[in-house]
Amino acid sequence: TWTTGSIVEEQVAAIRAQVGTRRAICALSGGVDSAVAAALVNRAIGDQLTCVYVDHGLMRKGETEQVEKDFVAATGARLRLVDASERFLTALKGVSDPEQKRKIIGREFIRVFEQAQAELIAEAGAAGEDVAFLVQGTLYPDVVESGGGTGTANIKSHHNVGGLPEDIEFELVEPLRQLFKDEVRMVGQELGLPDEIVQRQPFPGPGLGIRIVGEVTRERLDLLREADAIVREELTAAGLDREIWQCPVVLLADVRSVGVQGDGRTYGHPVVLRPVTSEDAMTADWSRLPYDLLARISTRITNEVRDVNRVILDITSKPPGTIEWE
Ligand code: XMP
Numbered sequence: 001t002w003t004t005g006s007i008v009e010e011q012v013a014a015i016r017a018q019v020g021t022r023r024a025i026c027a028l029s030g031g032v033d034s035a036v037a038a039a040l041v042n043r044a045i046g047d048q049l050t051c052v053y054v055d056h057g058l059m060r061k062g063e064t065e066q067v068e069k070d071f072v073a074a075t076g077a078r079l080r081l082v083d084a085s086e087r088f089l090t091a092l093k094g095v096s097d098p099e100q101k102r103k104i105i106g107r108e109f110i111r112v113f114e115q116a117q118a119e120l121i122a123e124a125g126a127a128g129e130d131v132a133f134l135v136q137g138t139l140y141p142d143v144v145e146s147g148g149g150t151g152t153a154n155i156k157s158h159h160n161v162g163g164l165p166e167d168i169e170f171e172l173v174e175p176l177r178q179l180f181k182d183e184v185r186m187v188g189q190e191l192g193l194p195d196e197i198v199q200r201q202p203f204p205g206p207g208l209g210i211r212i213v214g215e216v217t218r219e220r221l222d223l224l225r226e227a228d229a230i231v232r233e234e235l236t237a238a239g240l241d242r243e244i245w246q247c248p249v250v251l252l253a254d255v256r257s258v259g260v261q262g263d264g265r266t267y268g269h270p271v272v273l274r275p276v277t278s279e280d281a282m283t284a285d286w287s288r289l290p291y292d293l294l295a296r297i298s299t300r301i302t303n304e305v306r307d308v309n310r311v312i313l314d315i316t317s318k319p320p321g322t323i324e325w326e
Pocket of ligand 1: 102202203204205206246281282318321322323324325326
């Protein structure tokens with residue numbers, strides 16, 4: 001019989017056979033797939049695995065702590081956290097174009113990750129150990145989509161540390177290759193990962209960087225993080241997390257409108273709520289959230305988030321609107 005427990009046992013045995021006594025690296029993104037892949041590999045080889053988490057400063061409230069504390073508490077995995085938020089903000093300075101933002105965030109991510117990787121390899125090398133594997137949370141649908149290929153990742157090292165070769169070749173460990181998303185969640189649960197990680201809704205790699213329409217600054221990120229946290233809290237309290245595919249909260253940073261708050265006139269920013277229902281993100285419909293829930297969200301955001309004086313509801317389906325605003 002094909003139970004979640006037997007999937008775990010089978011994969012643990014396969015990973016041990018593949019990796020042997022060598023070492024592996026896994027990039028954690030904060031998402032479900034990389035967390036479950038890492039937890040599985042950790043179950044199999046323990047301290048031979050090092051997880052690397054690059055904090056680009058574009059995560060939502062509490063998400064980095066979830067990786068840093070909850071993931072580590074649940075798995076006992078060895079984690080290296082790289083705080084690169086300053087570097088990402090500097091690279092994003094003055095940039096408003098969405099594709100430009102994506103390119104910059106992607107490029108910086110690779111650079112930071114490769115630097116961490118090179119340091120790990122150098123340290124392992126000094127201890128006479130060989131880092132030969134890269135763990136990836138590839139799922140069955142990704143395998144089908146890309147034609148079923150597997151094998152190695154060739155990673156260019158821009159940051160040579162201690163005389164590493166220019167190209168580092170890793171063998172891939174992909175323990176989720178036969179699984180669908182719902183099975184990955186069950187495996188995660190079986191491995192003791194908390195619901196906040198296992199049931200997490202999709203969140204884009206570039207994070208809040210593509211939810212600020214306009215330039216990304218620390219102040220704007222802080223503001224958006226507060227508004228987003230309120231929305232997530234209220235949706236969870238209303239029991240709607242499973243029903244809603246995701247609910248981007250978007251800051252229209254270059255737009256201001258007049259409001260009246262507290263002692264007088266304000267000139268603040270609007271935030272947009274984008275709650276959608278969807279099967280696969282290819283198409284989506286806007287969620288018919290209850291009016292009293294929308295009212296509570298609106299009241300809380302305008303009361304609790306400085307500089308936000310208007311809450312807008314996006315009622316566009318996809319197509320023609322995409323889920324994200326950028
Ligand atoms: P759109 O906005 O194209 O989004 O309707 C479809 C799904 O993809 C996510 N998304 C991204 N995920 N990097 C990602 O990893 C990206 O640049 C990106 N842009 C959109 C989005 O959140 C939705 O789930």
